[in-house]
Amino acid sequence: TYKHKNYLGLICDVTDEEAIEVMLEKSVCHFGGLDMIVLNAGIFPEARMVSQLSMKEWNKVFSINLDSNLSLLREVYPLLKVAPNKGRVVIIGSKNVAAPGPGAASYSASKAALNQLMRVLSMEWGSDGIRLNTLHPNAVFDTGIWTDEVLKSRAEHYGLTIESYKTNNLLGVEVNSTDVSELAAELCGAKPGHVIRRHLLPSFTSYIIVDVMITFPYVVRSETALSFIGLGLTDPVNSLGSLMQNVSKADVLLNYQWYLIPVIFFIAFVLAFVFVGDGLRDAADPYSQTKK
Numbered sequence: 001t002y003k004h005k006n007y008l009g010l011i012c013d014v015t016d017e018e019a020i021e022v023m024l025e026k027s028v029c030h031f032g033g034l035d036m037i038v039l040n041a042g043i044f045p046e047a048r049m050v051s052q053l054s055m056k057e058w059n060k061v062f063s064i065n066l067d068s069n070l071s072l073l074r075e076v077y078p079l080l081k082v083a084p085n086k087g088r089v090v091i092i093g094s095k096n097v098a099a100p101g102p103g104a105a106s107y108s109a110s111k112a113a114l115n116q117l118m119r120v121l122s123m124e125w126g127s128d129g130i131r132l133n134t135l136h137p138n139a140v141f142d143t144g145i146w147t148d149e150v151l152k153s154r155a156e157h158y159g160l161t162i163e164s165y166k167t168n169n170l171l172g173v174e175v176n177s178t179d180v181s182e183l184a185a186e187l188c189g190a191k192p193g194h195v196i197r198r199h200l201l202p203s204f205t206s207y208i209i210v211d212v213m214i215t216f217p218y219v220v221r222s223e224t225a226l227s228f229i230g231l232g233l234t235d236p237v238n239s240l241g242s243l244m245q246n247v248s249k250a251d252v253l254l255n256y257q258w259y260l261i262p263v264i265f266f267i268a269f270v271l272a273f274v275f276v277g278d279g280l281r282d283a284a285d286p287y288s289q290t291k292k
Helices: 017-031 055-081 105-128 148-157 162-166 177-188 192-228 240-248 250-255 257-284 286-291
Strands: 036-039 088-092 131-135
Touching (some): 055 105
Parallel strands (some): 036 088
């Protein structure tokens, strides 16, 4: 079982209004509030023509794909309304909203009704700063409905190979659940500046520190070496290299040993920079903080 302070896994019957209330109460008590919600609950029943479709199956599909989402949205509205950065809602729809297929009447109609509900809520909740968006994935092949048999039959229906069917889109790539979830997360996300400050910078700051920590001593050593042989900074500009030039003279080594002091400072400076940089890297590393 995955455990993290930012994760809380709960099992809930989305068709039970009381279960939804209990689930929301546990979530709010754990996180302190609710900022965003992704509506992904839904079922895709076995293909059946309308002439063979029973009301029992029709009502079951609508109870999950539409009614449960309505109940959840109604309950989360007060929480989203008071969210610090305003609430965000993402509804996972379907390509069947715009392009339904035969044998999928209950699924297509329920998803179309959910999409229309989202449009109405956008007008009703917009004045509260709540942002609503919907995604309409087409074929997401790493989900449960795409068994080998279904995939094979659909590919044969369009006269394509399985691989060609999987990449039958403008980009020519296979779409999976990770692609859909990343887009949903982007729609729930904050402004780019906030994302950079709160998420990106903490992630790569430690790498920048490591790079500077490794590069800077080499720069100092190179400048010192060039100045020592007379190709860098020269008097009257002070440089560790120019100060160490006197060390190469024999009489200095014999009679004026204090001229070696710049060498000590050079070594201490490089080591101090490495040690401080190493400490800063550990302090800025988000993974080391997680381990603690």
